[in-house]
C-alpha cells in the first residue's frame with residue numbers, strides 16, 4: 001500500500017511517528033528518530049530551563065513476557081527549550097517533519113518559548129502539551145477549561161501561525177463537547193493530538209507490597225494496551241467534533257492493527273510511546289509493514305480511503 005500522507009499542507013512519507021517524551025530527550029535519540037523509518041518526529045516536551053525531573057524509578061513497563069503497558073511520573077526531565085530549538089535549526093526537514101513539544105511551567109514560560117520559536121522562523125511544527133501544570137491546587141490545563149481557553153487565546157495571538165495541542169484523555173461526553181467547543185474557537189489550532197497518558201494510575205507489586213515507581217506515592221500516567229480504547233474514543237470524539245482540524249492519534253499502538261484502528265477512528269498521523277520505549281526505533285518499520293499488509297488485505301491503496309470511515313451498528 002502507499003503510506004504517503006498529507007499533514008496540514010505537508011507531504012509525509014508515512015503516518016507513523018514517536019509520541020512526545022519517548023526516545024526524544026537528547027540529540028542522540030533525536031538523530032536516531034531522524035534516521036529511522038518514522039514519517040515524522042517530535043521532541044520531549046520542554047520547559048524554559050533544563051530540568052532533572054523526578055527521582056527514579058519513575059518509568060516502569062508492565063510486563064508479563066511481552067510489555068502491555070507502562071506507568072510513568074518523569075516530572076518533565078528535559079534539556080531546556082534552547083537545546084530543542086538548536087536541534088530544530090539543524091534538522092533536515094526534507095527528510096521528515098519535526099514537531100517541537102512545549103510544556104511550560106507557567107503561561108509566561110509558554111509564551112516566552114513560543115515567541116522565540118516564532119522568531120526562529122523554523123519549519124518545526126508546534127505541539128503545546130495541555131497536560132502542562134497549572135497553578136498549584138488547580139487541575140492540569142487540559143482539565144481546567146477556563147485556563148485552556150486563556151492559554152489558546154494567548155498562544156494564538158502570540159504565535160500567529162498554525163499549531164497543535166496534545167490533549168489528556170476525557171471520559172465524559174460533556175467534556176468532549178466543552179473541549180471541542182473551545183478548540184473550535186481557535187482556527188490556528190490546526191491539529192489535536194489525542195491522547196496523553198491516562199493520569200494518576202497506581203500499579204502495585206504484589207510480592208513486595210510496594211508501588212512500582214517512586215514519585216507521587218507511586219501515582220503515574222498509564223500507557224500501552226491499557227489505554228487503547230480510551231485513545232480511540234478520544235480520537236473519534238474530536239474527529240467528529242472538529243471537522244476543520246486534523247487529528248493525531250496516540251495511545252496503545254504496538255502494531256499495524258492499532259495504527260489501522262486509530263486511522264479508521266479519524267487519525268491522520270499516529271504516535272507510538274510505550275512500545276517505542278521498549279522496542280526502540282526499529283518498531284517504525286515493523287508497524288509500517290504490518291499496516292501496509294492490512295491495507296493490502298482489505299484493498300485500501302491509501303490511508304485516505306479509510307480514514308475516519310469507522311462504521312457504527
Ligand SMILES: CC(C)(C)CCc1c(C(=O)O)[nH]c(=O)[nH]c1=O
Nearest residue numbers: 073074075076131132133197221
Ligand atoms: C505530566 C507533566 C510532567 C506535567 C507533563 C509531562 C508528561 C510526563 C512527564 O514528564 O512526567 N509524562 C507523561 O506521560 N505525559 C506528560 O505530558
